[in-house]
Amino acid sequence: MTDATPTLPQVLQELRTAGMDSLRPTRPRIAVGTATCGLASGAADVLAALRDGVASRGLDALVTETGCIGYCQVEPIVDVLVPGYHRVLYSTMTPAKAEALLNSLAQGRIPAEDALCQIPMEGARRAGTNGSIPLLADVPFFASQVKTVTANCGFINPTSIEEYAAVGGFSALWKVLSQMSPEDVIEAVKASGLRGRGGAGFPTGRKWESCRRAESPDGIRYLICNADEGDPGAYMDRGLLEGSPYSVLEGMIIGAYAIGASQGYVYIRHEYPLARRLLENAIARAREVGLLGEDILGTGFSFDIEVSQGGGAFVCGESTALVASIEGRIGEPRDKQHLRTVQSGLFGRPTVLNNVETWANVPLIISNGPQWFASMGTRTSTGTKVFSLVGQVKNTGLIEVPMGMTLRQIIYELGGGPPDGKRLKAVQTGGPSGGCIPESLMDLPVDFDALSKAGSMMGSGGMIVMDEDTCMVDVAKYFMAFLMEESCGKCIPCREGVKRMHQILTDIAEGRASQQSLSLLEELAEVVQDASLCGLGKTAPNPVLSTIRHFRSEYEQHILDRRCPAGVCRALLRYSIDADLCKGCGACVDACPTGAISGELREAHSITQDLCIKCGSCFDVCPAKAVVRA
Amino acid sequence: MGKTITLTIDGMPVTVDEGTTILEAARMYGINIPTLCYAKNLSPYGACRMCIVEVSRGNGSPQVVASCTYEVQPGISVQTNTPRIARDRRMIAELLVASAPNVKLAQDIAARLGLQEVRFRFEDNRCILCGLCIRMCTEQMGGRALTFAGHGVGRRIAMPFDKHSETCKECGGCDMICPATTVPCQGVKPEGYLCGGCAMPVERVYCCSMGNPGCFCERNPL
Numbered sequence: 001m002t003d004a005t006p007t008l009p010q011v012l013q014e015l016r017t018a019g020m021d022s023l024r025p026t027r028p029r030i031a032v033g034t035a036t037c038g039l040a041s042g043a044a045d046v047l048a049a050l051r052d053g054v055a056s057r058g059l060d061a062l063v064t065e066t067g068c069i070g071y072c073q074v075e076p077i078v079d080v081l082v083p084g085y086h087r088v089l090y091s092t093m094t095p096a097k098a099e100a101l102l103n104s105l106a107q108g109r110i111p112a113e114d115a116l117c118q119i120p121m122e123g124a125r126r127a128g129t130n131g132s133i134p135l136l137a138d139v140p141f142f143a144s145q146v147k148t149v150t151a152n153c154g155f156i157n158p159t160s161i162e163e164y165a166a167v168g169g170f171s172a173l174w175k176v177l178s179q180m181s182p183e184d185v186i187e188a189v190k191a192s193g194l195r196g197r198g199g200a201g202f203p204t205g206r207k208w209e210s211c212r213r214a215e216s217p218d219g220i221r222y223l224i225c226n227a228d229e230g231d232p233g234a235y236m237d238r239g240l241l242e243g244s245p246y247s248v249l250e251g252m253i254i255g256a257y258a259i260g261a262s263q264g265y266v267y268i269r270h271e272y273p274l275a276r277r278l279l280e281n282a283i284a285r286a287r288e289v290g291l292l293g294e295d296i297l298g299t300g301f302s303f304d305i306e307v308s309q310g311g312g313a314f315v316c317g318e319s320t321a322l323v324a325s326i327e328g329r330i331g332e333p334r335d336k337q338h339l340r341t342v343q344s345g346l347f348g349r350p351t352v353l354n355n356v357e358t359w360a361n362v363p364l365i366i367s368n369g370p371q372w373f374a375s376m377g378t379r380t381s382t383g384t385k386v387f388s389l390v391g392q393v394k395n396t397g398l399i400e401v402p403m404g405m406t407l408r409q410i411i412y413e414l415g416g417g418p419p420d421g422k423r424l425k426a427v428q429t430g431g432p433s434g435g436c437i438p439e440s441l442m443d444l445p446v447d448f449d450a451l452s453k454a455g456s457m458m459g460s461g462g463m464i465v466m467d468e469d470t471c472m473v474d475v476a477k478y479f480m481a482f483l484m485e486e487s488c489g490k491c492i493p494c495r496e497g498v499k500r501m502h503q504i505l506t507d508i509a510e511g512r513a514s515q516q517s518l519s520l521l522e523e524l525a526e527v528v529q530d531a532s533l534c535g536l537g538k539t540a541p542n543p544v545l546s547t548i549r550h551f552r553s554e555y556e557q558h559i560l561d562r563r564c565p566a567g568v569c570r571a572l573l574r575y576s577i578d579a580d581l582c583k584g585c586g587a588c589v590d591a592c593p594t595g596a597i598s599g600e601l602r603e604a605h606s607i608t609q610d611l612c613i614k615c616g617s618c619f620d621v622c623p624a625k626a627v628v629r630a
Numbered sequence: 631m632g633k634t635i636t637l638t639i640d641g642m643p644v645t646v647d648e649g650t651t652i653l654e655a656a657r658m659y660g661i662n663i664p665t666l667c668y669a670k671n672l673s674p675y676g677a678c679r680m681c682i683v684e685v686s687r688g689n690g691s692p693q694v695v696a697s698c699t700y701e702v703q704p705g706i707s708v709q710t711n712t713p714r715i716a717r718d719r720r721m722i723a724e725l726l727v728a729s730a731p732n733v734k735l736a737q738d739i740a741a742r743l744g745l746q747e748v749r750f751r752f753e754d755n756r757c758i759l760c761g762l763c764i765r766m767c768t769e770q771m772g773g774r775a776l777t778f779a780g781h782g783v784g785r786r787i788a789m790p791f792d793k794h795s796e797t798c799k800e801c802g803g804c805d806m807i808c809p810a811t812t813v814p815c816q817g818v819k820p821e822g823y824l825c826g827g828c829a830m831p832v833e834r835v836y837c838c839s840m841g842n843p844g845c846f847c848e849r850n851p852l
Contacts, residue, residue: 313781330778335676335699489759489778489785490677493718496725499783500750520749527721530694530714531679 009297011289012170019166023156024081028061028105030054031079032093033154035068035242036235036274037397042094043076049095050078053102061105067243069154071141072397074116079154082110085127087155089136091116117142141395144413146376146384149360150400153243158278161285164246170291172366176254177299180366185258186212189362192370193382198226198317198355199430199459200535201381201448207352211342212259214350221261222346224353225252226322227268227275230314231431232482234462236386237356239398241268241275244360245282249305251359253292254366256303259352264305267322270312280307314432314486318534319345319353321488332488333534355460357386377403381447385458391428391465392418401446408442411465422467426550430459432479432486433539435546436472455546457539471568472551473558477505479543487536494537497528501544508555510571511562518555522548567629570614574630577618579604581626588618588627639708652697652708653681663697663710664719666726666739667760669807672769674698675761679722680739684709694718719743730755733810756810759785763804771803 008016023029032038032047050063069077074091078098081087088110090101097114104111112132117139127133136142156163164170176185190205211221225248229237241248252264268276283305286292294302308326310316316331323346325331336344345351361383365373374382381403387410390396394416401410407427411417418424426436429446435456437444444450448458466475480502489495504521507513525541525548532538548555557563564572577588577597584602596612599605607618619627633648639656646655651674656663666678676696684692685700686707694715697708709715720743727740728750736758740748759778764787767773775798779788789795805811 315781332778332781335674335696337693337695337699338701338703483782485782485784487782489780489782490761491679492677492722492725493679495759495783495785496729497721500725500728503751516749523717524721527718531682531718531722533676533679533696 008171008174011291011297012165012174015162015165015170015289017166019160019162019164021162022062022064022160023163023166024083025062026083028059028083029079029081030061030063030105031066031081031155031157032063033068033075033077033079034065035153036238036272037068037072038075038077039274041075041092045095046076046078046093046098049098050102053099057102057106059102059106064157065159066155067153067158068239068398070145070147070150070239070398070400071116071395073395077116077154080105080110081121082127084124085110085118086121086124087119088127088133089116089119090114140416141397141399141414144405144409145400146402147400148364148376148384149247149357150240150243150386150398152247153239153398156244158243158245159281159285161246161282161289161291164244168367169246169363170250172363173250173253173291174297176257176366177297177301182212182258182260185254185366188365188370189258190370192365192373193377193380194358194361194365194373195381195448196354197357197361197385197460199433199457201458204354204358207342207354208255208259210340211350211352214343216350217348219260220263220347220349221259222349222351223252223255223259223261223264224322224326224346224351225264225266225359226317226319226353226355227266227272227279228310228317228322229272229356229460230269230317230486231433231460231462233390233428233464234388234431234460236388236398236461238272238275239386239388240356240360241272241279245275245279246286247360247363248279248356249282249286249292251362252305253296253303254362255352255354255359257301259350261352262302262304264303265308265326265346266305267308267310267316267326269310269316276307276309283307313488314482315488315534315536318536320534322353323351332490333536335533357461378445378447380449381458385446385461387446387461387463389415389463389465391463392422392424392467392470393465394419403447404445406443406445407437410446410463411442415465418465418467422469424465425468425470426466426472426475428456428464428466428475428543429462430457430542431462432483433457433536433542434459434462435542436466436475436550437546438550441550455549456542469566469568471509471564471566472547472554473505473509473564474566474568476544476547477502477509480505480540483536483540487540491531491533491537493528493531494533494540497524497532498537498540500524501528501541505544508558509564509569511558513559515559518548518559563630573614573616574609575607575612575614575616575619576628576630577605577607578626578628579606581624583624583626585623587621587623591617591621593617635702635704637702637704637706637708640710641707646702648702650702652683652685652695652700652702655702656683656697656708656710661710664739664742665698666735666758666809667762668698669762669765672762672765672807675765678726678758678760680719682715682718684712684715716743720745724748724750726758729753730758730810732756733758735809757787758810759787760809761787762807762809763787766803766807767798771799771801773797773799773801773803775799776804 034043076093078090078093110127112128115133117136118133119136194204195201315321316325320334321331386400483498487494525544528541582604589597594611596608636645663681666680676699681697683697686692723740723743727736730736731752764776767776775795
């Protein structure tokens, strides 16, 4: 590697110039976050209001779209860049607020109302007066984040290859093609310590190296981007694909050069129509400008990418099932444990399969150097990781933090802790393959190895926060119900075992279980872990085993005392009315769907247990808090 | 002549051709490994997990693999019947017999593995989803008339799109290989889908005029 960077080819220069025109225009730039999370909160109406408002006022402003900046809780977010000033983010926008914003902008003012924060821009000054608009670094949700992979999400327009080039995109690709050998690229990725972001954490550089060295009958090698993100509550890959699809493409092109592949696939799940559209647009634009296809940038290297869409099966995120699905076969895992995908994957050729976030990290490693990447995070887990922070937490959204940050920091500093002053109980990481980590272990760093030791796993980055109102038996039951449907059903341990685990958990939740049920559950979980065919089955018992490990007393309370301490398992609940507190207002009588409550007005009411369906309506409406749940 | 590979099975050094599976190698040397979804001359499928063994290399911790699909690798050491494997197999048999208690094969396997009690609630499935009929049809009969449909607990064997397949030659191969049925196929009425002796309840519904014990027609779904 030499330090002298050769000049960018004409095509990249042109893209960059065009991109700067729309990214830092000489007129105000108003960008609406129209990723899935934004659209779900009404971003389309805000966008329409802004477009109409700009046109009707004759304002000289550019209204455009962007991805999600991560703070999904306060979507729709509008990003306003007035030349000469920092970018200002406006949160929870509505068409009415958009009108007000335009009125201010028309008067040449950057309003402080509804402003979330401002993002410093080079060579610009602060917007607002006397700190009326806080800086990004002063907002707790953003303060501890280190945005590298997601740096462009929520700023650039995901459809614009020019804007991606303008923020430095494709310079890593040019660096690779112009001055690095494939071996150099693999060495750089190895030196960075990058590990697969899909969950298992296999070292990416080593995977690439094995694939490059593997024998291929005809020299053909493939690479695949796994965008079949199916864990409940996880949407990191969607955020990346909807915010910065070109980063993923650039990573894939670099990877293809390193392993010697000429064809790549993106396997995207059926449930991500917007991400798919943006990705297909990105591929088409990249082909148009010559960054994909034959003879990329005149270097003689050829590579193309095809999008393959899943049919809605969770198991297709498993490598061999995914490969089968792209090949056009039934998406179920293949039992060839002696053969790795890097030796014999897609169409029997050596194949590298990496997750969206892994690919998006590659250009950053090349541009900034492996040392820069390795300097973030811990010794064995380098770099940053994107998490979707969801559940019982004040601030939900996509966050990017350096590896090694503690769960407590993430949940309390970024997330603001559970809402309504509730106590934190556990956090679920890794989706159905992961486990629940109790409050007592919140000082664990997020790191591949530390989380595995606690009985969970890093997973692809879903982080579901649970407060004291969550029943851990119910959580385990939920994941078993999910897997019961989503297992492919091929092997007996997974198909029958998960079904039986769900059955035992249901028995526990409904007060039919004995101590023997718990030991049977544990034994069964271990066998399913041991004997299942694929990764889905082998990790399926994790939600059960981790909750038993950390919350055994809660299981025992269900079994021995027939009591659900969190008040979730309906069959174990009993509602009654405290006659001393009851004012006889009759609110519960109106709320009860089965007519189980009776009593004279202004006299104490009572519940007929035989009629009670334990829906909790009376508990919710009672103004005197006289309904007792036990 | 291909390369040969040396490994140990239950401590015994074994030399076999490259590409041999652990199951084949073990049987060659007289070591018995129970199987269910395996049939000679059909491709191994690895679904029943009855033939699991422990494989270790060097000092690594042993890995549980299905011996019917795992091709021998130089230097590996295979243990076919450790306490862990015995426990796993017994649990699989328990799952199997709880799901299909009236299938004689499931009972036999459970008895052979020393299963004493079944701790799960009994169901009454006739088909154990081993997939032998599908592989028989596809690989030996060139029929491609059968496939798996659905996933998870909803998995079942069906003709594509639940319509009678024109590629079904009504050869009866599926019925012949089915390990779950004890009722021989008596032929299929032309408009019937396929013989489903394996899937029949004990009280048989004779829906075909030929006295066929079962076909997957509307009146007698699998």
